Amino acid sequence: MTIHPTVGNPSPDIDALVAGLASGARAWVRTPMSERRSLLLDVAAAVSTVADDWVLTAAGIKQLDSRASLVGEEWISGPYAVITYAHALQDTLRRLDEGSDILADSRISPAPGGRLAIQVLPYNTFDKLLLNGFHAEVWTTPGITKRELRSKAGLGQRAPERNNGVALVLGAGNIFSIPPLDVLYQLYAENRTAVLKLNPTTDPLADVFRTVFKPMIDRNLVEIVTGGPDVGAALADHPGVAAVHMTGSAATHDTVVWGTGDQAAATKASGTPKLDKPMTSELGGVAPIIVVPGTWTAADLRFQAEHVATQRLHNSGCNCIAGQIVILSSEWPQKDAFLDQLRQALANSPARPAWYPGHEARVSSAHALHPAAERVGGTPERTLLTGLDLTDANESAFSTEYFGPVLGVAELPGTGADFLDAAVAAANDRLHGTLGANVIVHPKTIRALGDRLRAAVADLRYGTIGVNAWTALGYLIPRATWGAFPGHTLADVQSGIGVVHNALLLDDTERTVVTGPFRPTPRSVLNGEMSISPKPPWFVTNKTAARTGRLLTAFAARPQWRKLVAIFASGLRG
Numbered sequence: 001m002t003i004h005p006t007v008g009n010p011s012p013d014i015d016a017l018v019a020g021l022a023s024g025a026r027a028w029v030r031t032p033m034s035e036r037r038s039l040l041l042d043v044a045a046a047v048s049t050v051a052d053d054w055v056l057t058a059a060g061i062k063q064l065d066s067r068a069s070l071v072g073e074e075w076i077s078g079p080y081a082v083i084t085y086a087h088a089l090q091d092t093l094r095r096l097d098e099g100s101d102i103l104a105d106s107r108i109s110p111a112p113g114g115r116l117a118i119q120v121l122p123y124n125t126f127d128k129l130l131l132n133g134f135h136a137e138v139w140t141t142p143g144i145t146k147r148e149l150r151s152k153a154g155l156g157q158r159a160p161e162r163n164n165g166v167a168l169v170l171g172a173g174n175i176f177s178i179p180p181l182d183v184l185y186q187l188y189a190e191n192r193t194a195v196l197k198l199n200p201t202t203d204p205l206a207d208v209f210r211t212v213f214k215p216m217i218d219r220n221l222v223e224i225v226t227g228g229p230d231v232g233a234a235l236a237d238h239p240g241v242a243a244v245h246m247t248g249s250a251a252t253h254d255t256v257v258w259g260t261g262d263q264a265a266a267t268k269a270s271g272t273p274k275l276d277k278p279m280t281s282e283l284g285g286v287a288p289i290i291v292v293p294g295t296w297t298a299a300d301l302r303f304q305a306e307h308v309a310t311q312r313l314h315n316s317g318c319n320c321i322a323g324q325i326v327i328l329s330s331e332w333p334q335k336d337a338f339l340d341q342l343r344q345a346l347a348n349s350p351a352r353p354a355w356y357p358g359h360e361a362r363v364s365s366a367h368a369l370h371p372a373a374e375r376v377g378g379t380p381e382r383t384l385l386t387g388l389d390l391t392d393a394n395e396s397a398f399s400t401e402y403f404g405p406v407l408g409v410a411e412l413p414g415t416g417a418d419f420l421d422a423a424v425a426a427a428n429d430r431l432h433g434t435l436g437a438n439v440i441v442h443p444k445t446i447r448a449l450g451d452r453l454r455a456a457v458a459d460l461r462y463g464t465i466g467v468n469a470w471t472a473l474g475y476l477i478p479r480a481t482w483g484a485f486p487g488h489t490l491a492d493v494q495s496g497i498g499v500v501h502n503a504l505l506l507d508d509t510e511r512t513v514v515t516g517p518f519r520p521t522p523r524s525v526l527n528g529e530m531s532i533s534p535k536p537p538w539f540v541t542n543k544t545a546a547r548t549g550r551l552l553t554a555f556a557a558r559p560q561w562r563k564l565v566a567i568f569a570s571g572l573r574g
Helices: 014-028 033-061 069-098 126-129 146-154 178-188 200-212 229-237 251-257 261-270 298-317 336-349 359-369 416-430 444-448 451-459 472-476 546-556 561-573
Strands: 108-111 115-121 135-140 166-170 193-197 221-227 243-248 277-284 285-293 325-329 373-377 384-389 408-414 436-438 464-465 481-483 499-501 507-513
Touching: 014 166, 014 193, 014 221, 014 229, 014 546, 033 178, 033 546, 069 126, 069 178, 069 251, 069 298, 069 359, 069 472, 069 546, 108 135, 115 146, 115 507, 126 481, 126 546, 126 561, 166 178, 166 229, 178 200, 178 243, 178 499, 193 229, 229 243, 229 251, 251 261, 251 277, 277 384, 285 298, 285 416, 298 336, 298 408, 298 436, 325 336, 325 416, 336 384, 359 384, 359 408, 408 416, 408 499, 416 444, 416 451, 436 451, 444 451, 451 464, 451 561, 464 472, 472 507, 481 507, 546 561
Parallel strands: 166 193, 166 243, 193 221, 243 277, 285 325, 285 436, 325 408, 384 408, 436 464, 464 507
Antiparallel strands: 108 115, 115 135, 135 507, 373 384, 481 499
């Protein structure tokens, strides 16, 4: 059965679509692990085949010149992310099929608070070369033992004979690997077949996605539909759909769960959701960037200003994980110099269109509520909100995800561990959401802080934490978890419920912690950091990002030693 409704056409036959996927679910439970692995490899191969079309279409959606360096974002957050994930996930299935320990090659160590830390980067030799100096761990919830961790690893693939029905995936509209990755997580981690309802912004990619998933569509394991909110609502409410997962806004989440208008008021008041099935989600938030004071060189100030600007301007600021509130020490002697560099980095970063719907309204709202907002230049014009007060309970910048080029700055007194502890408390208590938090700290300050830094990371209540590395890298690491900090509810959902990605299929996870070098090579090496990584290709100022992204995608599809030379050369020129 193949049902391919498109924009402007009648709505799909929902009953027939769900019935077909239910039939696929019954067949899925009888599918051997070896075939499940083969399907993942087929998907990876299909992505490689359509990668050029994918990126060209994505650039068109985002109104980018196909020759621009910014197209590197579409390579890395598009085909590259899906190929690396499919290969990592099939490796987990291989271990399950062989009856071996999924975590046999993973370093497991203690983390603060009775947690365990599972190293997920570097995972192999190629990771050590391509992301040299970067490191990532998945932390469990407190109290989990190594035996429990190992016994549960595999999630739905531990009991592949269990039919968990059909899932609806409401696809994101901003980063184009999100919909395919969410579908794969439903199919493998949750053992459910899935219908992907595309966000209208991604409709031009529908045929690309259908090519990617053709091996699964042919088996009634996946369906892809387009259309308006009525199609999504009909699928969410269908009795044959067992669960819903979405990436998007909290407003859309609440519409699906509680309804709208009087219905929403009534269901919330009674505590009885309109949606009578499990709902998981990733919904973004207001992400902090904590800059710990230290003694930095002029080159350090410039590089880290570009780092912060990237966290705000990547994808025109339309990222759920975009850094939004910079927290500085009011006592840092270099505070003003850093802010000057940040203004320049925001203004001088490459011009790009304001492509995502509602951009102008969100930026205008920020200006209306902040008369002193600085227009720092750039295209589209970037906005800096300085002097934000973390004690102001009515400050909208702490509760509104701008989803555009608006960056706020707040200050706290203190230095060293005292400042860091105060900034962590402010991030936890004052900023909406728990998806990701960033910390930028000089290596000498790291040494001075000692165990206090790792304790501060443990105190941050966020699903991904980056130390000298943007948390978006956690999204790209296939074995890392991605999602909000656990504990949210349907009534107070904030950044969402549950995780995705997680190619090791770990249970009882709490967060991913990513660390990176403070400086790019050669300054890193000259200053004693054990890293030869150049400026990362996800920086908006990386001039060879498009070429590097294309090369990385080809390498992910078919790793070969000889391909590394071109990748390194392109990376260094960036």
